[in-house]
Amino acid sequence: xxxxxxxxxxxxxxxxxxxxxxxxxxxxxxxxxxxxxxxxxxxxxxxxxxxxxxxxxxxxxxxxxxxxxxxxxxxxxxxxxxxxxxxxxxxxxxxxxxxxxxxxxxxxxxxxxxxxxxxxxxxxxxxxxxxxxxxxxxxxxxxxxxxxxxxxxxxxxxxxxxxxxxxxxxxxxxxxxxxxxxxxxxxxxxxxxxxxxxxxxxxxxxxxxxxxxxxxxxxxxxxxxxxxxxxxxxxxxxxxxxxxxxxxxxxxxxxxxxxxxxxxxxxxxxxxxxxxxxxxxxxxxxxxxxxxxxxxxxxxxx
Amino acid sequence: xxxxxxxxxxxxxxxxxxxxxxxxxxxxxxxxxxxxxxxxxxxxxxxxxxxxxxxxxxxxxxxxxxxxxxxxxxxxxxxxxxxxxxxxxxxxxxxxxxxxxxxxxxxxxxxxxxxxxxxxxxxxxxxxxxxxxxxxxxxxxxxxxxxxxxxxxxxxxxxxxxxxxxxxxxxxxxxx
Numbered sequence: 001x002x003x004x005x006x007x008x009x010x011x012x013x014x015x016x017x018x019x020x021x022x023x024x025x026x027x028x029x030x031x032x033x034x035x036x037x038x039x040x041x042x043x044x045x046x047x048x049x050x051x052x053x054x055x056x057x058x059x060x061x062x063x064x065x066x067x068x069x070x071x072x073x074x075x076x077x078x079x080x081x082x083x084x085x086x087x088x089x090x091x092x093x094x095x096x097x098x099x100x101x102x103x104x105x106x107x108x109x110x111x112x113x114x115x116x117x118x119x120x121x122x123x124x125x126x127x128x129x130x131x132x133x134x135x136x137x138x139x140x141x142x143x144x145x146x147x148x149x150x151x152x153x154x155x156x157x158x159x160x161x162x163x164x165x166x167x168x169x170x171x172x173x174x175x176x177x178x179x180x181x182x183x184x185x186x187x188x189x190x191x192x193x194x195x196x197x198x199x200x201x202x203x204x205x206x207x208x209x210x211x212x213x214x215x216x217x218x219x220x221x222x223x224x225x226x227x228x229x230x231x232x233x234x235x236x237x238x239x240x241x242x243x244x245x246x247x248x249x250x251x252x253x254x255x256x257x258x259x260x261x262x263x264x265x266x267x268x269x270x271x272x273x274x275x276x277x278x279x280x281x282x283x284x285x286x287x288x289x290x291x292x293x294x295x296x297x298x299x300x301x302x
Numbered sequence: 303x304x305x306x307x308x309x310x311x312x313x314x315x316x317x318x319x320x321x322x323x324x325x326x327x328x329x330x331x332x333x334x335x336x337x338x339x340x341x342x343x344x345x346x347x348x349x350x351x352x353x354x355x356x357x358x359x360x361x362x363x364x365x366x367x368x369x370x371x372x373x374x375x376x377x378x379x380x381x382x383x384x385x386x387x388x389x390x391x392x393x394x395x396x397x398x399x400x401x402x403x404x405x406x407x408x409x410x411x412x413x414x415x416x417x418x419x420x421x422x423x424x425x426x427x428x429x430x431x432x433x434x435x436x437x438x439x440x441x442x443x444x445x446x447x448x449x450x451x452x453x454x455x456x457x458x459x460x461x462x463x464x465x466x467x468x469x470x471x472x473x474x475x476x477x478x
Contacts, residue, residue, distance in 0.1 A: 035400065044443060048473070076421055076470050077448060078399055123352075125368045128378075140378050141467060147400035149353065150367035153378030167371045 003196040004183065007232045010265065011284055020286035025187040029069045029080040030088055030111070031060040032146045033118045036079035044074040057258045058092075061085055078145045083111040084188070086259065086283055086290040090175055090228040091115040093255050093297055098123040100172040103218055105158040105211050108135030110142040112177055117148040127171070129154045129161060159210035161218060173224045174215040178208040180229040180236050184292025187285060201233050208240045216248040216300055225250065225298040230291055232282070234268035237294040241280060242273035249302035254279035257295070260287040264296070309360055314379045316372035317355040317363070329357055330386050338384070338391055343438060344406030356380070361387030365397065392436055395451045395465055402438045402449030409438045410453065410460065415474040417441050420450060423469040425461045436463075441475055 004021060011017040031041045038059045045052050045062070050072055055061035061083075069075060069082040091112050096102045098121045107113040107128030116126050128143075128151050130136050136155055143151050156162060158176075163169045181201050182192050208229070215225050229236050241264070244250060252274075264280035266273045280296035307326050309315065317332045318324045324331065332355050336347040356364045356372075356379050366380030383397040393402075402409075410430055412420060419426050420439050430437070432455075439453045439460070451468075454461040 040444075047444075047476075071470060071472065073472055073475065076450070076468075076472060078396075122367055136377055143378070144381055144394075144396040145468065147381065147396060149365055149380040149400070151378065151380065152366075152370070152376050155377050165371075165374050165376050 003193050004186070004232070010232075010282075011286075012262070013286060016286040017284055020284075020289065021186050023187060025084065025291060026289065027064045027069055028055065028083060028085045029062050029064060029075070030083040030115060031062070032079055032081055032114070033060060034122050034147050035077065036074070041074050041079045044079070045072070048072055048074075055085055058088060061088055078147055081111060081114065081142065081146060083115070084291050085288070086184075086293040087111055087230070088115060089257070089259065089283075089293065090177060090226045090295050091119060092258065093295060094173050094175050094224060094226040096120050096124070096126075096173055100124045101168060102126045103161070103171040103174040103215065104128045105161065105174065105176045105215055106130060106178055107139055107153075108132060109138035112175065113139065113151065114143055114146045114148050116175070117143075117150050118146075120150065122148060122150050124150055125152060126150055127152045127154060127166075129156055129158055131155065131157045159207065159214055161214050163218070170220040171218055171223065172220060173226075174219045175226045175228070176208075176212050176215045177228045178211060178236070178240075180204055180208070180231040181233055182230055183232050184230040184285070187291055201235050205235045205240060208236055209243045212240055212244050213248050216244055216250045216298065219300045221249075221300050221302050223300045225300060227296045227298065229294045231294065232284075232292055234265055234271075237282070237296075238264045238266070238268070238273045238277045238280065239271065241277050241296045241298070244298070245274050245276070250298045250300050252276040252279050253297050253299045255281075255297045257281040257283070259283055259290065262287075264294075309357060310373065311359045313373040313375045314356040314358045314364065314370075316370075317357060326357075328360070330363070335363060335384060339393075339401075342436070343402070343408050345401060345404045349401060349404050353380075355383070361385055390435055392463070393452055395463070395468060398438050398449050398452050402440065403447060405438050405449070408433060408436075409440050409447070409449075410455070411442065411447070412439055412450070412460075413441055413475045413477065417450060417475040418472050420453065420460070420462045421464060421470050421472045423462045423464045423466065425459055427458055428455075428460045429458075430455050430460070
Protein backbone atom coordinates (compact mmCIF):
# COMPACT_ATOMS: atom_id res chain seq x y z
CA UNK A 1 0.00 0.00 0.00
CA UNK A 2 1.14 3.55 -0.77
CA UNK A 3 1.87 5.09 2.66
CA UNK A 4 0.50 8.40 1.42
CA UNK A 5 -3.00 6.80 1.45
CA UNK A 6 -3.05 7.44 5.18
CA UNK A 7 -3.28 11.18 4.51
CA UNK A 8 -6.17 11.01 2.05
CA UNK A 9 -8.67 11.96 4.81
CA UNK A 10 -6.61 15.10 5.56
CA UNK A 11 -6.46 16.65 2.10
CA UNK A 12 -9.19 18.67 0.40
CA UNK A 13 -8.64 17.17 -3.04
CA UNK A 14 -7.35 13.60 -2.98
CA UNK A 15 -6.97 13.26 -6.73
CA UNK A 16 -4.97 16.50 -7.03
CA UNK A 17 -2.81 15.47 -4.04
CA UNK A 18 -1.87 12.07 -5.50
CA UNK A 19 -1.40 13.50 -9.00
CA UNK A 20 0.98 16.19 -7.70
CA UNK A 21 3.00 13.57 -5.77
CA UNK A 22 3.58 11.74 -9.09
CA UNK A 23 4.90 14.77 -10.96
CA UNK A 24 8.61 15.67 -10.92
CA UNK A 25 9.46 18.80 -8.99
CA UNK A 26 10.28 22.06 -10.81
CA UNK A 27 13.92 23.11 -10.51
CA UNK A 28 14.23 26.19 -8.27
CA UNK A 29 17.22 28.32 -7.27
CA UNK A 30 17.60 30.91 -4.53
CA UNK A 31 19.63 34.05 -5.24
CA UNK A 32 22.48 34.30 -2.73
CA UNK A 33 22.22 37.96 -1.70
CA UNK A 34 25.61 37.79 0.07
CA UNK A 35 27.12 37.87 -3.42
CA UNK A 36 24.53 39.29 -5.81
CA UNK A 37 21.31 41.27 -5.77
CA UNK A 38 18.33 39.42 -7.31
CA UNK A 39 18.23 41.92 -10.19
CA UNK A 40 21.89 41.28 -11.06
CA UNK A 41 21.41 37.51 -10.98
CA UNK A 42 18.32 37.77 -13.21
CA UNK A 43 20.17 39.97 -15.72
CA UNK A 44 23.06 37.48 -15.83
CA UNK A 45 20.69 34.57 -16.52
CA UNK A 46 19.02 36.56 -19.27
CA UNK A 47 22.40 37.41 -20.78
CA UNK A 48 23.26 33.71 -20.90
CA UNK A 49 19.94 32.91 -22.50
CA UNK A 50 18.79 30.79 -19.55
CA UNK A 51 15.05 30.82 -19.14
CA UNK A 52 13.64 31.42 -15.70
CA UNK A 53 10.30 32.21 -14.14
CA UNK A 54 10.11 34.41 -11.08
CA UNK A 55 8.44 32.83 -8.06
CA UNK A 56 5.65 35.25 -7.25
CA UNK A 57 5.86 35.25 -3.47
CA UNK A 58 9.61 35.83 -3.15
CA UNK A 59 11.94 37.84 -5.43
CA UNK A 60 14.97 35.71 -4.45
CA UNK A 61 13.54 32.48 -5.86
CA UNK A 62 13.59 31.60 -9.56
CA UNK A 63 12.25 28.54 -11.39
CA UNK A 64 14.57 27.22 -14.11
CA UNK A 65 12.29 25.09 -16.31
CA UNK A 66 14.93 23.91 -18.81
CA UNK A 67 18.27 24.17 -17.09
CA UNK A 68 20.36 22.17 -14.66
CA UNK A 69 20.82 24.72 -11.88
CA UNK A 70 24.55 24.08 -11.43
CA UNK A 71 25.81 24.56 -14.96
CA UNK A 72 25.76 28.29 -15.59
CA UNK A 73 28.02 31.24 -14.80
CA UNK A 74 25.82 32.87 -12.12
CA UNK A 75 25.90 29.56 -10.22
CA UNK A 76 29.69 29.31 -10.62
CA UNK A 77 30.02 32.77 -9.03
CA UNK A 78 28.02 31.57 -6.04
CA UNK A 79 25.10 33.85 -6.87
CA UNK A 80 22.62 30.96 -7.02
CA UNK A 81 21.90 27.93 -4.89
CA UNK A 82 19.57 25.06 -5.77
CA UNK A 83 16.84 25.07 -3.13
CA UNK A 84 13.31 23.79 -3.30
CA UNK A 85 10.71 26.55 -3.12
CA UNK A 86 9.01 25.26 0.01
CA UNK A 87 12.32 24.80 1.80
CA UNK A 88 12.84 28.59 1.70
CA UNK A 89 9.86 29.08 4.04
CA UNK A 90 11.23 28.26 7.54
CA UNK A 91 14.20 30.67 7.42
CA UNK A 92 11.84 33.47 6.40
CA UNK A 93 9.46 32.55 9.23
CA UNK A 94 12.38 32.58 11.69
CA UNK A 95 13.27 36.11 10.47
CA UNK A 96 16.80 36.29 11.93
CA UNK A 97 18.27 39.78 12.31
CA UNK A 98 21.83 40.91 11.48
CA UNK A 99 24.01 40.59 14.59
CA UNK A 100 21.89 37.93 16.30
CA UNK A 101 22.97 34.44 17.41
CA UNK A 102 21.07 31.70 15.65
CA UNK A 103 21.13 27.94 16.12
CA UNK A 104 20.46 25.66 13.17
CA UNK A 105 20.25 22.26 14.86
CA UNK A 106 20.22 20.05 11.75
CA UNK A 107 22.11 22.19 9.28
CA UNK A 108 23.60 19.92 6.59
CA UNK A 109 23.65 20.25 3.63
CA UNK A 110 23.08 23.93 4.36
CA UNK A 111 20.42 25.41 2.04
CA UNK A 112 18.49 26.87 4.96
CA UNK A 113 21.66 27.64 6.94
CA UNK A 114 23.16 29.75 4.17
CA UNK A 115 19.77 31.38 3.62
CA UNK A 116 19.78 32.42 7.31
CA UNK A 117 23.24 33.97 6.82
CA UNK A 118 22.03 35.84 3.76
CA UNK A 119 18.95 37.18 5.57
CA UNK A 120 21.32 38.41 8.32
CA UNK A 121 23.58 40.16 5.75
CA UNK A 122 26.24 37.67 6.91
CA UNK A 123 26.52 39.52 10.26
CA UNK A 124 26.13 37.97 13.72
CA UNK A 125 26.55 34.23 14.17
CA UNK A 126 24.81 31.17 12.76
CA UNK A 127 25.81 28.00 14.58
CA UNK A 128 25.20 25.27 12.01
CA UNK A 129 25.16 21.93 13.78
CA UNK A 130 24.79 18.44 12.41
CA UNK A 131 25.35 15.10 14.08
CA UNK A 132 26.49 13.50 10.83
CA UNK A 133 30.16 14.23 10.18
CA UNK A 134 29.93 13.10 6.56
CA UNK A 135 27.13 15.55 5.82
CA UNK A 136 29.12 18.40 7.37
CA UNK A 137 31.43 18.45 4.36
CA UNK A 138 28.51 19.35 2.08
CA UNK A 139 27.50 22.09 4.53
CA UNK A 140 31.06 23.45 4.53
CA UNK A 141 31.32 23.22 0.74
CA UNK A 142 28.06 25.10 0.20
CA UNK A 143 28.93 27.78 2.76
CA UNK A 144 32.32 28.38 1.11
CA UNK A 145 30.82 28.49 -2.36
CA UNK A 146 28.24 31.04 -1.25
CA UNK A 147 30.81 33.21 0.57
CA UNK A 148 29.30 32.83 4.05
CA UNK A 149 31.57 34.12 6.85
CA UNK A 150 29.23 34.15 9.88
CA UNK A 151 28.79 30.37 10.16
CA UNK A 152 30.25 28.27 12.97
CA UNK A 153 30.02 24.55 12.18
CA UNK A 154 29.62 22.10 15.06
CA UNK A 155 29.28 18.32 15.11
CA UNK A 156 27.10 17.47 18.11
CA UNK A 157 23.98 15.45 18.83
CA UNK A 158 21.35 18.19 18.71
CA UNK A 159 19.40 16.56 21.57
CA UNK A 160 22.07 17.49 24.08
CA UNK A 161 23.82 20.36 22.32
CA UNK A 162 26.47 21.95 24.54
CA UNK A 163 27.44 25.64 24.59
CA UNK A 164 30.85 24.52 25.78
CA UNK A 165 32.85 25.92 22.81
CA UNK A 166 31.24 29.36 23.14
CA UNK A 167 31.31 32.34 25.48
CA UNK A 168 27.53 32.72 25.34
CA UNK A 169 24.82 30.41 26.69
CA UNK A 170 21.65 31.18 24.78
CA UNK A 171 20.55 31.86 21.23
CA UNK A 172 18.24 34.62 20.00
CA UNK A 173 16.48 32.19 17.67
CA UNK A 174 16.69 28.56 16.65
CA UNK A 175 15.58 26.49 13.70
CA UNK A 176 14.93 22.76 13.82
CA UNK A 177 14.60 21.45 10.28
CA UNK A 178 14.42 17.94 11.57
CA UNK A 179 15.53 14.68 10.02
CA UNK A 180 12.24 13.04 9.05
CA UNK A 181 10.61 10.33 6.97
CA UNK A 182 10.76 12.76 4.00
CA UNK A 183 7.39 11.76 2.57
CA UNK A 184 7.04 15.26 1.13
CA UNK A 185 10.17 14.81 -1.03
CA UNK A 186 8.55 11.98 -3.03
CA UNK A 187 8.51 14.18 -6.14
CA UNK A 188 12.29 14.54 -5.96
CA UNK A 189 13.09 11.04 -4.65
CA UNK A 190 10.40 8.59 -5.83
CA UNK A 191 12.03 5.73 -3.90
CA UNK A 192 11.49 7.47 -0.54
CA UNK A 193 8.23 5.65 0.06
CA UNK A 194 9.66 2.21 -0.66
CA UNK A 195 11.61 2.41 2.58
CA UNK A 196 8.71 3.81 4.59
CA UNK A 197 7.73 2.04 7.82
CA UNK A 198 5.61 3.19 10.74
CA UNK A 199 8.40 2.07 13.08
CA UNK A 200 10.75 4.52 11.40
CA UNK A 201 8.19 7.31 11.74
CA UNK A 202 7.97 6.65 15.47
CA UNK A 203 11.71 6.37 16.02
CA UNK A 204 12.47 9.55 14.09
CA UNK A 205 9.68 11.35 16.00
CA UNK A 206 11.47 10.55 19.26
CA UNK A 207 14.63 12.19 17.91
CA UNK A 208 12.64 15.20 16.70
CA UNK A 209 11.13 15.69 20.17
CA UNK A 210 14.61 15.60 21.70
CA UNK A 211 16.07 18.15 19.31
CA UNK A 212 13.10 20.54 19.47
CA UNK A 213 13.16 20.38 23.29
CA UNK A 214 16.84 21.31 23.29
CA UNK A 215 16.20 24.16 20.84
CA UNK A 216 13.56 25.67 23.17
CA UNK A 217 15.89 25.30 26.17
CA UNK A 218 18.79 26.90 24.27
CA UNK A 219 16.79 29.95 23.14
CA UNK A 220 16.33 33.08 25.25
CA UNK A 221 12.92 33.95 26.71
CA UNK A 222 10.95 35.82 24.06
CA UNK A 223 13.04 34.21 21.34
CA UNK A 224 11.65 32.33 18.36
CA UNK A 225 12.01 28.66 17.48
CA UNK A 226 10.88 27.37 14.09
CA UNK A 227 10.21 23.67 13.58
CA UNK A 228 9.90 22.20 10.11
CA UNK A 229 9.85 18.85 8.33
CA UNK A 230 9.34 17.67 4.78
CA UNK A 231 6.82 15.04 5.80
CA UNK A 232 3.05 14.71 6.20
CA UNK A 233 3.05 12.35 9.19
CA UNK A 234 1.29 14.01 12.17
CA UNK A 235 3.46 11.84 14.45
CA UNK A 236 6.46 13.88 13.22
CA UNK A 237 4.68 17.24 13.05
CA UNK A 238 1.82 18.27 15.34
CA UNK A 239 2.63 15.49 17.82
CA UNK A 240 6.21 16.76 18.19
CA UNK A 241 5.03 20.35 18.74
CA UNK A 242 2.35 19.12 21.17
CA UNK A 243 5.06 17.27 23.09
CA UNK A 244 7.28 20.34 23.62
CA UNK A 245 4.26 22.47 24.56
CA UNK A 246 3.82 20.07 27.47
CA UNK A 247 7.45 19.62 28.46
CA UNK A 248 9.11 22.99 27.70
CA UNK A 249 8.39 26.70 28.30
CA UNK A 250 7.00 27.75 24.96
CA UNK A 251 3.85 28.50 23.03
CA UNK A 252 2.74 28.30 19.41
CA UNK A 253 2.50 31.63 17.61
CA UNK A 254 0.68 32.12 14.34
CA UNK A 255 2.32 33.41 11.16
CA UNK A 256 1.27 34.26 7.65
CA UNK A 257 2.51 31.44 5.46
CA UNK A 258 3.75 32.89 2.16
CA UNK A 259 2.51 29.77 0.32
CA UNK A 260 -0.99 28.32 0.29
CA UNK A 261 -1.29 26.05 3.30
CA UNK A 262 -3.81 24.44 5.62
CA UNK A 263 -3.96 24.44 9.41
CA UNK A 264 -2.20 21.88 11.55
CA UNK A 265 -4.52 19.12 12.78
CA UNK A 266 -5.60 18.52 16.38
CA UNK A 267 -6.75 14.89 16.00
CA UNK A 268 -4.99 11.92 14.43
CA UNK A 269 -5.96 8.30 14.90
CA UNK A 270 -6.28 7.88 18.69
CA UNK A 271 -4.39 11.05 19.61
CA UNK A 272 -5.42 14.64 20.11
CA UNK A 273 -3.14 17.66 20.24
CA UNK A 274 -3.19 21.09 21.86
CA UNK A 275 -5.62 23.36 20.00
CA UNK A 276 -2.85 25.91 19.34
CA UNK A 277 -1.23 23.59 16.77
CA UNK A 278 -3.99 24.80 14.44
CA UNK A 279 -1.75 27.84 14.00
CA UNK A 280 0.96 25.67 12.43
CA UNK A 281 0.98 25.11 8.68
CA UNK A 282 0.75 22.06 6.42
CA UNK A 283 1.78 22.56 2.82
CA UNK A 284 0.60 19.84 0.43
CA UNK A 285 2.26 19.40 -2.99
CA UNK A 286 -0.88 20.19 -4.99
CA UNK A 287 -1.49 23.53 -3.26
CA UNK A 288 1.49 25.36 -4.82
CA UNK A 289 3.14 22.73 -7.06
CA UNK A 290 5.96 22.21 -4.52
CA UNK A 291 7.18 19.45 -2.26
CA UNK A 292 5.27 18.67 0.92
CA UNK A 293 6.14 20.55 4.09
CA UNK A 294 5.20 21.35 7.66
CA UNK A 295 6.18 24.47 9.59
CA UNK A 296 5.51 25.64 13.15
CA UNK A 297 6.59 28.82 14.93
CA UNK A 298 7.13 28.81 18.69
CA UNK A 299 7.92 31.56 21.17
CA UNK A 300 10.00 30.75 24.22
CA UNK A 301 8.11 31.95 27.32
CA UNK A 302 10.67 31.53 30.14
CA UNK B 303 62.24 25.38 25.26
CA UNK B 304 60.27 28.12 23.55
CA UNK B 305 57.64 30.03 25.58
CA UNK B 306 55.46 30.10 22.47
CA UNK B 307 52.73 27.46 22.40
CA UNK B 308 52.50 25.08 19.47
CA UNK B 309 49.77 25.33 16.90
CA UNK B 310 47.15 22.63 17.55
CA UNK B 311 45.55 21.18 14.43
CA UNK B 312 42.06 20.39 15.73
CA UNK B 313 41.21 23.84 17.07
CA UNK B 314 41.00 27.40 15.82
CA UNK B 315 43.27 30.07 17.30
CA UNK B 316 42.75 33.78 16.70
CA UNK B 317 45.56 35.50 14.81
CA UNK B 318 47.53 37.95 16.93
CA UNK B 319 47.05 41.62 16.01
CA UNK B 320 50.73 42.00 15.16
CA UNK B 321 53.82 39.79 15.13
CA UNK B 322 54.81 41.30 18.51
CA UNK B 323 51.61 39.92 20.08
CA UNK B 324 52.29 36.39 18.88
CA UNK B 325 51.85 33.56 21.40
CA UNK B 326 51.77 30.57 19.05
CA UNK B 327 54.94 29.66 17.20
CA UNK B 328 54.92 30.47 13.50
CA UNK B 329 51.41 31.95 13.49
CA UNK B 330 51.00 34.89 11.11
CA UNK B 331 49.43 38.11 12.37
CA UNK B 332 46.22 39.86 11.36
CA UNK B 333 48.38 42.79 10.31
CA UNK B 334 50.40 40.56 7.97
CA UNK B 335 47.22 39.15 6.40
CA UNK B 336 45.79 42.62 5.75
CA UNK B 337 49.18 43.72 4.36
CA UNK B 338 49.22 40.75 2.03
CA UNK B 339 45.81 41.60 0.55
CA UNK B 340 46.75 45.30 0.32
CA UNK B 341 50.22 44.74 -1.20
CA UNK B 342 49.36 41.94 -3.58
CA UNK B 343 45.86 42.95 -4.73
CA UNK B 344 45.36 46.52 -3.53
CA UNK B 345 42.46 45.51 -1.28
CA UNK B 346 41.87 48.24 1.31
CA UNK B 347 42.33 46.83 4.85
CA UNK B 348 39.08 48.61 5.77
CA UNK B 349 37.27 45.88 3.78
CA UNK B 350 38.16 43.45 6.60
CA UNK B 351 37.08 45.66 9.50
CA UNK B 352 34.70 43.77 11.76
CA UNK B 353 36.07 40.36 10.70
CA UNK B 354 38.36 38.21 12.83
CA UNK B 355 41.08 35.90 11.45
CA UNK B 356 41.85 32.39 12.70
CA UNK B 357 44.28 29.56 12.09
CA UNK B 358 43.33 25.88 12.09
CA UNK B 359 46.10 23.53 11.16
CA UNK B 360 49.44 24.96 10.11
CA UNK B 361 49.01 27.93 7.80
CA UNK B 362 45.29 27.51 7.07
CA UNK B 363 43.73 30.91 7.74
CA UNK B 364 39.97 31.47 8.14
CA UNK B 365 37.90 34.66 8.24
CA UNK B 366 34.94 34.96 10.62
CA UNK B 367 32.25 37.66 10.70
CA UNK B 368 32.18 37.84 14.51
CA UNK B 369 34.50 36.99 17.39
CA UNK B 370 34.84 33.86 19.52
CA UNK B 371 36.92 32.65 22.44
CA UNK B 372 40.40 31.50 21.41
CA UNK B 373 41.21 28.68 21.09
CA UNK B 374 37.88 27.15 20.04
CA UNK B 375 37.21 23.54 19.08
CA UNK B 376 34.61 23.53 16.30
CA UNK B 377 34.44 22.08 12.79
CA UNK B 378 34.32 25.38 10.96
CA UNK B 379 34.64 29.07 11.83
CA UNK B 380 33.60 31.33 8.99
CA UNK B 381 35.30 30.75 5.64
CA UNK B 382 38.79 29.73 4.53
CA UNK B 383 40.66 32.78 3.26
CA UNK B 384 44.39 32.13 2.85
CA UNK B 385 47.15 29.48 2.93
CA UNK B 386 50.40 30.78 4.44
CA UNK B 387 52.42 27.59 4.66
CA UNK B 388 54.46 28.12 1.47
CA UNK B 389 56.71 31.05 0.67
CA UNK B 390 54.02 32.49 -1.61
CA UNK B 391 50.74 32.89 0.20
CA UNK B 392 47.70 31.63 -1.67
CA UNK B 393 44.25 33.18 -1.27
CA UNK B 394 41.33 30.74 -1.50
CA UNK B 395 38.77 30.61 -4.28
CA UNK B 396 36.01 31.47 -1.80
CA UNK B 397 37.89 34.48 -0.42
CA UNK B 398 38.60 35.85 -3.88
CA UNK B 399 35.02 35.34 -5.06
CA UNK B 400 33.76 37.11 -1.95
CA UNK B 401 36.34 39.92 -1.51
CA UNK B 402 38.26 40.02 -4.82
CA UNK B 403 35.91 42.63 -6.26
CA UNK B 404 37.77 45.17 -4.09
CA UNK B 405 41.10 44.42 -5.80
CA UNK B 406 42.91 47.06 -7.87
CA UNK B 407 45.98 45.15 -9.03
CA UNK B 408 47.16 41.71 -10.11
CA UNK B 409 43.76 41.12 -11.65
CA UNK B 410 43.75 39.41 -15.04
CA UNK B 411 40.56 39.91 -17.03
CA UNK B 412 39.53 36.93 -19.09
CA UNK B 413 36.50 36.19 -21.23
CA UNK B 414 35.22 33.86 -23.89
CA UNK B 415 36.78 30.40 -24.05
CA UNK B 416 39.64 31.46 -21.72
CA UNK B 417 37.12 31.97 -18.92
CA UNK B 418 35.45 28.63 -19.66
CA UNK B 419 38.82 26.83 -19.61
CA UNK B 420 39.63 28.51 -16.31
CA UNK B 421 36.33 27.35 -14.78
CA UNK B 422 37.12 23.79 -15.92
CA UNK B 423 40.38 24.01 -13.96
CA UNK B 424 42.66 24.01 -17.01
CA UNK B 425 46.04 25.68 -17.53
CA UNK B 426 46.39 27.95 -20.57
CA UNK B 427 48.93 30.15 -22.32
CA UNK B 428 48.06 33.81 -21.89
CA UNK B 429 49.87 37.14 -22.21
CA UNK B 430 50.34 39.05 -18.98
CA UNK B 431 52.75 41.95 -18.47
CA UNK B 432 52.54 42.07 -14.70
CA UNK B 433 54.00 40.09 -11.81
CA UNK B 434 54.17 36.35 -11.78
CA UNK B 435 52.46 34.54 -8.94
CA UNK B 436 48.88 34.38 -7.74
CA UNK B 437 46.44 36.53 -9.70
CA UNK B 438 42.74 37.17 -9.48
CA UNK B 439 41.06 35.93 -12.65
CA UNK B 440 38.04 38.13 -13.28
CA UNK B 441 35.45 38.87 -15.94
CA UNK B 442 33.24 41.77 -16.84
CA UNK B 443 29.56 41.47 -15.96
CA UNK B 444 27.57 44.46 -17.23
CA UNK B 445 30.47 46.87 -16.72
CA UNK B 446 31.29 45.50 -13.27
CA UNK B 447 34.30 43.31 -12.62
CA UNK B 448 33.43 39.92 -11.10
CA UNK B 449 36.17 37.64 -9.77
CA UNK B 450 36.09 34.06 -11.07
CA UNK B 451 38.89 32.57 -8.99
CA UNK B 452 42.60 32.37 -8.29
CA UNK B 453 45.16 31.68 -11.00
CA UNK B 454 48.88 31.07 -10.73
CA UNK B 455 50.77 32.89 -13.49
CA UNK B 456 54.19 31.45 -14.38
CA UNK B 457 56.19 30.98 -17.62
CA UNK B 458 53.56 32.54 -19.87
CA UNK B 459 50.85 30.29 -18.50
CA UNK B 460 47.79 30.95 -16.33
CA UNK B 461 47.19 27.91 -14.15
CA UNK B 462 43.68 27.65 -12.80
CA UNK B 463 43.48 26.72 -9.11
CA UNK B 464 39.70 26.30 -9.07
CA UNK B 465 39.16 23.44 -6.59
CA UNK B 466 38.00 20.14 -8.13
CA UNK B 467 34.63 20.33 -6.38
CA UNK B 468 33.96 23.75 -7.93
CA UNK B 469 35.17 23.04 -11.48
CA UNK B 470 32.40 23.20 -14.05
CA UNK B 471 31.94 22.86 -17.78
CA UNK B 472 30.40 26.19 -18.74
CA UNK B 473 29.67 27.91 -22.05
CA UNK B 474 32.31 30.40 -23.26
CA UNK B 475 31.55 33.88 -21.96
CA UNK B 476 30.00 36.18 -24.53
CA UNK B 477 30.60 39.91 -24.41
CA UNK B 478 27.97 41.96 -22.58
